[in-house]
Amino acid sequence: MTEDDDMLENDLRRAADLMDPVPAALLQSAVEAFALRSLAAELAALSFDSLAETTTVRSGYGTRLLSFDGATHTVDVELSFTDGSGRLLGSIHPPEETEVSVERPEHTVVLRTDPFGRFSCRDLAPGPLSLRCRVGGAELVTEWITV
Template sequence: MTDTDAELLPRLRAAAEQLDPPPSDLAERVIAAIAMADISREYALLTLIDNAEAAVRGSDGETTTLQFSDGSASILLHVSHTERGRRRVDGWVDAGAVEVHLTQDDRTLTTTPDDQGRFAFEDVAPGLCRVRLVVGGDQKDLLTPHFEV
């Protein structure tokens, strides 16, 4: 940068601030926009599809079906009780998922969906968990909020 540039830049800045000042709430709007753009990575929306009593893979037959979506990817989970009091989580994804992680406290189960987007976790302990869908390309990962299995 030359001496002439050093003299010119403050004058340009003053002219821009006088003729086209930034909105007074620009910083707050930028922070809000960044937070909203990143929220799909943090949380997907939950839709409780079904909470039915049906005899599926379990002694008491309770099943729950949940759907999560962030607008670009969706995941459908079917949670059923097993005879041993554990849970089986069957899932389907509509995005090009590379991996699916189910996390409970410090334990993480990982699997890879098949070509149709189907995957399953067997022998899951009852309790709170969350699922992270790792997708390829430019698409963001989908992270569900915590839910009960």
């Protein structure tokens, strides 16, 4: 009986390879992600995500709050969506005026903060996102999230 189960499972495994495989271009993007590893940068981990707590399914997007913690600095982000287009408001604590790179899979947008470490970005498409900035003399990069 268990051999039959194993055989059926393997058959199904083969069927999945044919009928619903990982798209080749997608697999390639994961291979190329090796270059994204932050060699010299400090990783700011996601320490708070308002989307991690709630269990109810919302129709459409509300405002999502996130915090990323580095050793000396925190990056707070507020994401909101209207009509399929996202807006990001961010701030660096302790405040520091610097450049912030908004990294997406296909492109990067470079912003400048105001003197209080605040920055914003409109027309965000859904998908993976990471922020990179130089603060306290060191490079900081946030954990990838899905916008």
